[in-house]
Each structure stands twice: as C-alpha cells, then as structure tokens.
Amino acid sequence: MSKPKKNKIFVLALDGTPFSFLQKMIASGKMPHLAQLAKKGDFRRMESVVPPVSSVAWASFLTGKKPQQHGILSFTERNPATMDWYTPDAKQLKCKTLPEILSERGKRVFIMNVPATYPPKKINGVSICGFLGNDLLKGTYPAGEGKILQKKGYRIDADTSLAKSDFPAFLQDLKSVLEKRIEIMWHYFNQEKWDFFMAHIMETDRLHHFTWEFMATGNAHFVELYDRFYGRLDKLIGEIIKKIDDNTALMLLSDHGFTTLKKEVYLNNWLWQNNYLRFTKPIPQSLHDIHPESKAYALYPGRIFINLKGREKNGRVEQGGEYELLRTEIKNRLLELREPGAHERIINKVFLWEDLYGRAPLDFADKHSFSDYADLIAIAQEGNDLKGVLWNKDLFAKTVFNGMHTFDDAFVLLNGGVFSKENLAIPDLAPDILKIVQ
Ligand SMILES: [Zn+2]
Known part of the structure; x- marks a missing residue:
C-alpha cells in the first residue's frame, strides 16, 4: 500500500534550541519521541541569518527571504532623519508571509506566538502574535480572539525581569506561560480546520539566556532543570505525533543556536x-x-x-x-x-x-x-x-545573562516531506513547506 500523500503541515518552533544540544539529548535517551522522529525523518543542523536575532530569523522563515529582502534587519533600528529608535515588526515586512501566501491559495492557516507577526496580517484562519507584540488585544486576527485569550490567562511572553530579582519565580512563570500556551494550542488544534498549523515556544530561548552556562558547565541542578524542561517538550512532541493524521507532515525547527555568553x-x-x-x-x-x-x-x-x-x-x-x-x-x-x-x-x-x-x-x-x-x-x-x-x-x-545566540547551530527536522537543498539556512524552508501544502 502506498503512503498517503501529505498535503498539510504541523510546525513546532523551539526558539533558540541548538542542533548539537538536541543531538546530545537524543543520544542520552532523554527525548525518546524526538529520537523516534529524527530516525524516521530528516534531522539537520541549519544556519540562521546575520544577525541571528529572533525577529530577523523568523521573518526569514515566514517569507523565505533574506533579511535585506524582507526588511527586518535587526532588533532595533533608527530613523536617520530624526535619530529616533524603533523596533521593526511585521509592518516593516516587504514580502508576503507563508500564512498570507497560503491564504491566497484558499488554504486554512493557524499561527501562534511566532516573532515578527505583530501587528497581525489578515489571513484565512487565526493569527496570534508573538514576541515584539506587547498587546494581545491588538495582536490577533480575527481581532476578537485577543480578548478571549486574555480571559483564559494566555500570555505572549514570560516576565523576564523576574530572572534578575527572583529566579525561582521566573522559572515558575516560564512553566505556567508554557503550559497555558500548550493548552491554548490544543484548543485551536481541535477547533480549527487547518492546512498549515504553527505553534512557537519562546520559553526555550528565555530559559537559555539566563542559565545556559550553568547547564553547559555541568551544574547538576541546572542539568536536571534542562532535562525536565526538555522532557516536557518531548512529551508535547509525542502528543503531536499521536494526534496528527496521515496527511500531515511534521516540521520542528529553531531559529538560531545557543552558547555560553563569556x-x-x-x-x-x-x-x-x-x-x-x-x-x-x-x-x-x-x-x-x-x-x-x-x-x-x-x-x-x-x-x-x-x-x-x-x-x-x-x-x-x-x-x-x-x-x-x-x-x-x-x-x-x-x-x-x-x-x-x-x-x-x-x-x-x-x-x-x-x-x-x-x-x-x-x-x-x-x-x-x-x-x-x-x-x-x-x-x-x-x-x-x-x-x-x-x-x-x-x-x-558580565551580567545576569549567561547564554547568547549563535548563527550556525539551529536545527530543523522534517517528517513527511523533502528538503530541496543540501545545506539549509532558515530562509530555505518556506518553499519546501509551500510544496507540501498543495
Ligand atoms: Zn534570544
């Protein structure tokens, strides 16, 4: 019997999770569901963009273009005529995004928490903004979703200022934001009809910025913390594998790697x-x-x-x-x-x-x-x-930050589709996704 043709895709984004780190987690048996997926699918190291900043890299994922083409070049910009600072967001995008292109083709789209999706674009489906969006009420399409999400206690990001003042409270906040995000994700997964479904986890990046060095140098407390945190994500990956149907391809990816901030x-x-x-x-x-x-x-x-x-x-x-x-x-x-x-x-x-x-x-x-x-x-x-x-x-x-982004150690894993390039960088993925969702 031939395999059913994949014409939908589920994308799970883990912000700032390095390929080399996941390889180690797989090798030590700490992420069995990811291991199973990596064995069946195509699991690779991937390059980010210069600079490897989340909003720049995710804009490259969303548009399939390099930063100079899509228009978000960094985290902060200045207007040279006035010398005012500003933070580029989706308003600066000069090309259409995957959700827009798929919507134009009549496909149904769900996208949640991806950086550089604020303010939201009008799409055939639901868009919930991510990082750089600071107002949930203005961050969703259709507009009314924001109010519903707020009532349910959904948040765009954890309170990172806690990491400096009360670390246990920061960890608790990270976990509760993550759990709520997963809960809301399943709510839309069950409720919406979709051809492209994407959920983005920001909590990995947030954890790494404040703790990477402790984990990387083998501090037992933090190694265990990472084991638990990534164990939770592996459980999520297992649930996704179980719940998607035979017509759905699955992609996991990060936007950059991480290393110890010296x-x-x-x-x-x-x-x-x-x-x-x-x-x-x-x-x-x-x-x-x-x-x-x-x-x-x-x-x-x-x-x-x-x-x-x-x-x-x-x-x-x-x-x-x-x-x-x-x-x-x-x-x-x-x-x-x-x-x-x-x-x-x-x-x-x-x-x-x-x-x-x-x-x-x-x-x-x-x-x-x-x-x-x-x-x-x-x-x-x-x-x-x-x-x-x-x-x-x-x-x-040297401050409270002890992890930082890297260019060359992002990852991508695809199960149920093929990459068209040998050496992948994050702008290369959109064309491959468009080939799957037909
Ligand atoms: Zn970061």
Missing part, C-alpha cells in the same frame, strides 16, 4: 574611548544625545553606523573618500580589539554592508533599505555579545 562587549564604549563618539550629556539616554562632531555609533548587535552627511540628522562624515577611509580604519581597529593582556581577538569578522547585503541595483533603488543598512557589521568570536547600549561605563561586562 562577556558583553559595549561597542559604543569602544567608539567613545577611541574618539569616534561623543555625547552632549554625561550619561546619554537616546541617539539624540550624540554630539554632532561624532563619527560613528553602534546598535545591537555589532552594527556600526557612520554619522554620514546627507543621511544622519547631524551627519558630519563626507560621503565618498572620508566615509571609505573611516570604515576601513574602524574595521581594522575592531579586528585588533582584545581584552587587556589577552591574546585572543574579540571580533572574528567585520562586514562592510555591501559584503553582506550585496550591491544589487534593487537595493540601491530602494532608498529605505539603503539607509537602514549598518555601514559595518561586526561578528564576534563565539561567546562575546556585542551590545548596542549607548552608554556603559566599561567596555566589557
């Missing part, structure tokens, strides 16, 4: 120490407090903007020769950055924007994209987190 590196402090950046106040609060004589400033993560005449509000660096010389100088000096007395470099690579995004005529014609591109994009050696905070009294610090 130290935070405050690039604006480095620019200030090296006389590229000055402020009009002793402790600057916003980009408005940058002195007009400044030559450069940084935004998270590792994105350096030249204070360019004709682009930035108080731009002073001339376009052309002065701009190119300054870029080269900052690039070369950053590559030599080390902690005092240390041999190892902090920065692994520095891209010029055209190295990363390409000088495609389309990009140039689109003035908006061009002005959003950082002039230099620094990539740190693993474990160094390049912060964008405007003011920090020290260049290096």
Whole structure:
C-alpha cells in the first residue's frame, strides 16, 4: 500500500534550541519521541541569518527571504532623519508571509506566538502574535480572539525581569506561560480546520539566556532543570505525533543556536574611548544625545553606523573618500580589539554592508533599505555579545545573562516531506513547506 500523500503541515518552533544540544539529548535517551522522529525523518543542523536575532530569523522563515529582502534587519533600528529608535515588526515586512501566501491559495492557516507577526496580517484562519507584540488585544486576527485569550490567562511572553530579582519565580512563570500556551494550542488544534498549523515556544530561548552556562558547565541542578524542561517538550512532541493524521507532515525547527555568553562587549564604549563618539550629556539616554562632531555609533548587535552627511540628522562624515577611509580604519581597529593582556581577538569578522547585503541595483533603488543598512557589521568570536547600549561605563561586562545566540547551530527536522537543498539556512524552508501544502 502506498503512503498517503501529505498535503498539510504541523510546525513546532523551539526558539533558540541548538542542533548539537538536541543531538546530545537524543543520544542520552532523554527525548525518546524526538529520537523516534529524527530516525524516521530528516534531522539537520541549519544556519540562521546575520544577525541571528529572533525577529530577523523568523521573518526569514515566514517569507523565505533574506533579511535585506524582507526588511527586518535587526532588533532595533533608527530613523536617520530624526535619530529616533524603533523596533521593526511585521509592518516593516516587504514580502508576503507563508500564512498570507497560503491564504491566497484558499488554504486554512493557524499561527501562534511566532516573532515578527505583530501587528497581525489578515489571513484565512487565526493569527496570534508573538514576541515584539506587547498587546494581545491588538495582536490577533480575527481581532476578537485577543480578548478571549486574555480571559483564559494566555500570555505572549514570560516576565523576564523576574530572572534578575527572583529566579525561582521566573522559572515558575516560564512553566505556567508554557503550559497555558500548550493548552491554548490544543484548543485551536481541535477547533480549527487547518492546512498549515504553527505553534512557537519562546520559553526555550528565555530559559537559555539566563542559565545556559550553568547547564553547559555541568551544574547538576541546572542539568536536571534542562532535562525536565526538555522532557516536557518531548512529551508535547509525542502528543503531536499521536494526534496528527496521515496527511500531515511534521516540521520542528529553531531559529538560531545557543552558547555560553563569556562577556558583553559595549561597542559604543569602544567608539567613545577611541574618539569616534561623543555625547552632549554625561550619561546619554537616546541617539539624540550624540554630539554632532561624532563619527560613528553602534546598535545591537555589532552594527556600526557612520554619522554620514546627507543621511544622519547631524551627519558630519563626507560621503565618498572620508566615509571609505573611516570604515576601513574602524574595521581594522575592531579586528585588533582584545581584552587587556589577552591574546585572543574579540571580533572574528567585520562586514562592510555591501559584503553582506550585496550591491544589487534593487537595493540601491530602494532608498529605505539603503539607509537602514549598518555601514559595518561586526561578528564576534563565539561567546562575546556585542551590545548596542549607548552608554556603559566599561567596555566589557558580565551580567545576569549567561547564554547568547549563535548563527550556525539551529536545527530543523522534517517528517513527511523533502528538503530541496543540501545545506539549509532558515530562509530555505518556506518553499519546501509551500510544496507540501498543495
Ligand atoms: Zn534570544
């Protein structure tokens, strides 16, 4: 008998779960359902995007495009004309998303908690916003769902501020947000008709940011915590396997990997120490407090903007020769950055924007994209987190965060479909999903 053809898909997203970590969990028998799925399906390491930030990577998943094509380039942006900060969200997306494309094809869609889905798009189905959406009442399509969800005690995210003040309360909050998310997911699973069903778990990323180092260095208490947390997710995977029908493919994926955060590196402090950046106040609060004589400033993560005449509000660096010389100088000096007395470099690579995004005529014609591109994009050696905070009294610090994102250790697992590429990156998945949901 031939296998039934898959024409629907269930996607479970585990934010920031590394391929290498899941391999270990499988090998040690701690995630039996995942192991069963990995054996039957195609389980692979996958690349994220640069920078490997959740909103940028999930926008690439949703659109099947690279960041310079879909328009969300990082977590924070500035409008160079006003020097106001803003956080890019679904309004910035320049391409259609999977739920929109499938809706246009008459398919039914359910999507829940995926970053970069706020504000929600009009689709043939239900959309519940994820990270970057901070108002559930405005975060759903149809609009009325938000109120119902709020009444049921559903939340977009756990309270991460608790991690700094009361760690046991933070863990408790993570668990209750996760349990409620799973409960609501099954509610829609049972109630909705769908061809594409996607649920996103953010709690993995939240756990990792505050505890990864403890787990990775073998602290028994935290190893056990991860075993329990991922054991709960494995149980969920088992339930999904049991409940989906023979026509449904199953995809699991993450958007980036994770590693131990060795130290935070405050690039604006480095620019200030090296006389590229000055402020009009002793402790600057916003980009408005940058002195007009400044030559450069940084935004998270590792994105350096030249204070360019004709682009930035108080731009002073001339376009052309002065701009190119300054870029080269900052690039070369950053590559030599080390902690005092240390041999190892902090920065692994520095891209010029055209190295990363390409000088495609389309990009140039689109003035908006061009002005959003950082002039230099620094990539740190693993474990160094390049912060964008405007003011920090020290260049290096270690805070409550002890895990950080990585580019090359995301994962994807597909059961009931085929990948069209050998080496996968997160923008490659949408076309394969569109081939399944016919
Ligand atoms: Zn994260």
